[in-house]
Amino acid sequence: MSATPSEVTLFALERFWRHIKSAERVASSRAEAALGELARGSGDVRSRTWCALLLHATFVDTALVCDVLDALDEQSADGRPPARLLDAIGFAHWRGGHVALDAPVDTSSDLEASLRQLRAIPALNNQAVSEILLALAGTKISRLTAPASVIRLVSEALDYPVxxxxxxxxxxxxxxxxxxxxxxxxxxxxxxxxxxxxxYAYFGSDLADLGIVSVLDRLNAAGSFLDIPACCRSFFSATWESCQEQHSGDLAFTLLSSHRDWGKGRSLKISWQCNPYGMYMGGGLLWHFPCSSWCEHTIAVVDSRLRLLERVDSEFAAECCTFQQRAFRLFPDRRFQLGIDGHGGVLVQPT
Structure with missing residues (x-):
């Protein structure tokens, strides 16, 4: 299950604290009060919205921090943040327009019907369909990157907010x-x-939660909400910066090129659940970079997703797995080639 708003990572809090202290126009006492509000993570939508605004304002526009803190003291009559500040984190879209973050979301989706509707949208690959289904099922918050027109089609087809x-x-x-x-x-x-x-489009059962996740995502700190194991989040934090410089952000290559059998003339054996190359092909049930080729927490996450999808449509679930279960050759220039035939590179065999 994904994290709750009160479980905002310490990493995010610490980064927030460092940045808000550097805002010269914000008094230290006000900053401490704001941090306390964020750390408490009280359950009502207004408090969670403020938390998201404070985080986002810090990284987008320092002056917004002051606006948010002032608004905490002088709230509008309905207790909602000013529209300018809401626009700073994004917006919820439903039925052709913007909706309030406290709009009720019907979580009783017919997943079989939703699967048929999603598969009728040509622009959606298996990965996107699976992500949305799991969000509709309430098991996780899901993030998609797609053209706005495609997201609009999804929202309209499902009659579901995003x-x-x-x-x-x-x-x-x-x-x-x-x-x-x-x-x-x-x-x-x-x-x-x-x-x-x-x-960036976020799907889930609570729009206010999605606003917070979109903010944390800018800090690379939304992993707990996105169903990414703690060990894999640590791996990402430790390797992402160097991976961008050396491998253009290809953490899958970073992972496999550090395999104990890499460069020894042998094939690489990996758990199929920990094969991120399915993601590169638009399928599979793994949507993060695992910390190892046999990460037990990643295996558990993928197996849980598979069980849910099998209950919805076993044929579709099997199709998703195929993306991760096929052998492929991986070359030093990061190219990969499906199948065991061919020459050169390293044969990777998911098992």
Missing amino acids: FIASRSLAPVVDLALSGFSNQASDGGPVYDLAGDKEV
Whole structure:
């Protein structure tokens, strides 16, 4: 299960504290009070919204920190944050327009019907369909990156709300991975789901939670909400910066090239549940980079997802697994080739 708002990671709190202290216009006592509000993580939607705003404002616009803190003292009559501040973290979209973060979400989705509706949208691959289904089932918060028009289609087809982060992205295409992108630059602000900007979209049963996750995601601190094991989050934090410089963000290659049998003329044996190359092909049930090729926590996460999908549609579940179970050859320039035939590179055999 994904984390609750009160379980915001210490990592995020510490980064928030360092940045808010550096804002010259914010008095230390006010900053301490704001941090306390965030750490308590009280359950009502207003408090959680403020927490998200405070985090986001710190990284987007220092002046916004002051606006948020002032608004904590002088709230509007309905107790909601000013519209400008809500726009800073993003917006919830449903039934053709923006909705309040406390809008009730019906969590009693018919997953079989939802699967049929999602598979009827050509732009969605198996990975995206699986992610959304798990969010509808209430097992996790799911994040998708897709053109705004596609997200709009999904929301309309399912009659389900989605939270859109305030900034679009411009993916950096990795030719070694057949166009998959592990890196992206800022693509400018997002105000609605018109057009085809690539956006970060979050699905889940609580819109206020999704706002917080979108903020933490900017800090690379949303992993606990996204069903990523703690050991894999630590691996990401320790290796992401160097991986971007050396391998264009290809942590899958970073992981396998550190395998004990790499460079010894032998094939690499890995757990199929820990094979991230299915993700590069748009399928599979693994959507994070595992800390090892036999990570027991990752195996448990993937097995749990598989069991749920098997109850919805066993044929679709098996199809998803196929992406991770196929052998492939991995080359020193990070290219990979499906199948055991061919020459060169290292044969990787998921088992």
